[in-house]
Amino acid sequence: VTVVLLSGGTGGAKLARGLLDVAGDELVVVANTGDDVEMYGAHVSPDPDLVTYWLADRIDARGWGIAGDTFHVMDELRALGVDVWFNLGDRDLAICLQRAQRLGDGLRLTEAIIELTQALGVQARVLPMTDLGVRTRVRTGGEWLGLQEFLIRRAGAGPLEDVTYRGAEQAAPTAEVLTAIRDARAIVIGPSNPILSIAPILALDGMRAALRNADAPVVAVSPIVNGAVLKGPTAICMEWAGQPCSAAGVAAFYGDLIDGLVADEPVAGVAAIMTPTLMDDPTARRRLAEQTLGLAESLGG
Amino acid sequence: VTVVLLSGGTGGAKLARGLLDVAGDELVVVANTGDDVEMYGAHVSPDPDLVTYWLADRIDARGWGIAGDTFHVMDELRALGVDVWFNLGDRDLAICLQRAQRLGDGLRLTEAIIELTQALGVQARVLPMTDLGVRTRVRTGGEWLGLQEFLIRRAGAGPLEDVTYRGAEQAAPTAEVLTAIRDARAIVIGPSNPILSIAPILALDGMRAALRNADAPVVAVSPIVNGAVLKGPTAICMEWAGQPCSAAGVAAFYGDLIDGLVADEPVAGVAAIMTPTLMDDPTARRRLAEQTLGLAESLGG
Numbered sequence: 001v002t003v004v005l006l007s008g009g010t011g012g013a014k015l016a017r018g019l020l021d022v023a024g025d026e027l028v029v030v031a032n033t034g035d036d037v038e039m040y041g042a043h044v045s046p047d048p049d050l051v052t053y054w055l056a057d058r059i060d061a062r063g064w065g066i067a068g069d070t071f072h073v074m075d076e077l078r079a080l081g082v083d084v085w086f087n088l089g090d091r092d093l094a095i096c097l098q099r100a101q102r103l104g105d106g107l108r109l110t111e112a113i114i115e116l117t118q119a120l121g122v123q124a125r126v127l128p129m130t131d132l133g134v135r136t137r138v139r140t141g142g143e144w145l146g147l148q149e150f151l152i153r154r155a156g157a158g159p160l161e162d163v164t165y166r167g168a169e170q171a172a173p174t175a176e177v178l179t180a181i182r183d184a185r186a187i188v189i190g191p192s193n194p195i196l197s198i199a200p201i202l203a204l205d206g207m208r209a210a211l212r213n214a215d216a217p218v219v220a221v222s223p224i225v226n227g228a229v230l231k232g233p234t235a236i237c238m239e240w241a242g243q244p245c246s247a248a249g250v251a252a253f254y255g256d257l258i259d260g261l262v263a264d265e266p267v268a269g270v271a272a273i274m275t276p277t278l279m280d281d282p283t284a285r286r287r288l289a290e291q292t293l294g295l296a297e298s299l300g301g
Numbered sequence: 302v303t304v305v306l307l308s309g310g311t312g313g314a315k316l317a318r319g320l321l322d323v324a325g326d327e328l329v330v331v332a333n334t335g336d337d338v339e340m341y342g343a344h345v346s347p348d349p350d351l352v353t354y355w356l357a358d359r360i361d362a363r364g365w366g367i368a369g370d371t372f373h374v375m376d377e378l379r380a381l382g383v384d385v386w387f388n389l390g391d392r393d394l395a396i397c398l399q400r401a402q403r404l405g406d407g408l409r410l411t412e413a414i415i416e417l418t419q420a421l422g423v424q425a426r427v428l429p430m431t432d433l434g435v436r437t438r439v440r441t442g443g444e445w446l447g448l449q450e451f452l453i454r455r456a457g458a459g460p461l462e463d464v465t466y467r468g469a470e471q472a473a474p475t476a477e478v479l480t481a482i483r484d485a486r487a488i489v490i491g492p493s494n495p496i497l498s499i500a501p502i503l504a505l506d507g508m509r510a511a512l513r514n515a516d517a518p519v520v521a522v523s524p525i526v527n528g529a530v531l532k533g534p535t536a537i538c539m540e541w542a543g544q545p546c547s548a549a550g551v552a553a554f555y556g557d558l559i560d561g562l563v564a565d566e567p568v569a570g571v572a573a574i575m576t577p578t579l580m581d582d583p584t585a586r587r588r589l590a591e592q593t594l595g596l597a598e599s600l601g602g
Binding site (some may be wrong): 069070081090098 | 374375377378380381396401402417
């Protein structure tokens with residue numbers, strides 16, 4: 001039996017940490033890999049790593065990267081005149097270099113990530129959504145950009161003119177992901193950006209069908225907290241998707257894919273519980289995880 | 302007009318630093334690349350980098366790597382369970398990652414190294430002996446090993462059963478190397494291991510002919526100091542080569558390739574000057590460089 005969480009970065013990763021307290025090693029996080037980037041000889045997987053660092057209690061207070069990490073490799077690259085737009089800590093880089101090494105050895109991305117998360121002492125499973133290359137790209141100001149480029153170089157500033165999940169229609173979820181979904185007692189869509197973090201997962205060949213056919217209910221947690229977006233370009237994404245930037249908009253975006261919604265504002269037309277969704281400490285993360293699984297349980301599974 | 306130094310690691314690199322004081326930007330170091338290794342997504346060039354760090358006054362007191370460098374990437378790789386036998390500092394790694402990046406961009410090794418040495422503020426030119434892959438391999442205990450593996454994992458311990466410079470006969474020196482040799486007023490063979498550091502350079506297709514045809518005299522500096530080897534497996538290498546581990550053995554190994562020898566012991570049968578060859582401070586390095594160029598000048602060129 002599993003508890004499956006579909007997750008992007010920060011919001012989903014925090015909920016993953018809460019779910020770890022509640023579900024322990026039943027937890028399987030299916031992480032978006034649409035942001036993956038190859039650079040510095042490394043394979044950078046921002047969302048799987050953010051989830052992993054949260055689950056390993058190694059996330060830095062700044063909200064990304066490894067606690068207490070240094071940036072000496074990037075400093076030296078800058079000194080050499082390299083345009084270092086993606087800042088990766090030294091220990092973070094080691095993990096990404098080792099992932100590239102293992103992919104070069106012939107491992108699937110799933111195997112490489114399982115190996116790394118185990119080496120980091122994570123009890124839950126972190127699975128990339130697919131072993132194949134899916135790349136989320138956005139158009140802004142007439143220009144197509146990779147997602148991390150958009151988030152970092154453009155600070156995620158819009159207007160958002162288009163979004164594409166390149167390769168997603170040709171990429172299936174892995175056998176590990178499909179098995180976890182089939183065996184789930186609850187499937188949770190984390191409070192990550194619906195368009196940039198969750199939609200790439202849903203765009204995979206066969207993913208929506210797998211979720212529809214699962215025995216477990218699908219419950220989403222709204223990323224809108226106190227009527228606002230905590231981090232990242234969710235507002236312009238919702239606008240691009242033609243939805244209000246509210247829990248109702250999130251529910252409408254997911255449509256009949258979800259059986260329930262957890263939000264801090266009332267939502268009509270879907271089974272919902274209303275509860276504070278800010279996850280700024282371990283207690284809040286655990287409580288939100290408990291309530292989310294409570295909603296799933298009440299919906300039958 | 303150039304002053305050309307054929308160099309391996311420590312001894313040659315120290316002499317390079319002395320020659321920089323004397324010859325300034327006339328200095329062209331032709332560095333052995335038979336030790337190059339690809340690992341951690343990086344292209345590691347131990348000898349060119351050792352020379353570069355000496356010339357940039359950034360060599361660490363330990364005798365390799367960059368002064369004050371940290372080892373956080375390697376620490377994390379070890380924590381992940383990787384067998385880290387080649388210890389590379391974080392800033393050192395940045396340089397090797399950037400070299401791999403630029404090779405991937407399509408640059409020749411020569412171009413990548415010139416770019417890096419310029420970025421590090423080195424006035425002299427450091428040239429890899431060739432742009433092609435030459436790999437020095439040694440056999441010990443019946444097993445063939447790459448050179449860095451032999452030096453690090455086996456601590457350079459013999460017996461040395463065989464040595465090969467794989468690819469050398471198919472690899473020509475670069476146009477930059479050949480031009481530097483043609484334009485030289487002095488050609489110096491540095492006090493590096495004759496068999497493991499200098500012979501790979503001499504084994505290149507056309508290198509001996511280029512040295513023979515040069516106008517400049519070729520002068521070697523003996524790596525034997527006070528009758529002993531300061532660092533590395535020179536003794537077992539000389540034994541394998543059938544030569545005594547002495548200045549006379551070094552002269553015999555180079556044979557008619559050299560016109561003169563600098564050593565701290567008398568040698569018959571070759572134009573030689575006898576002088577202390579320990580280079581443990583800037584004054585000693587500069588003095589030995591001056592005397593070496595003095596010998597070359599006296600031999601005409």
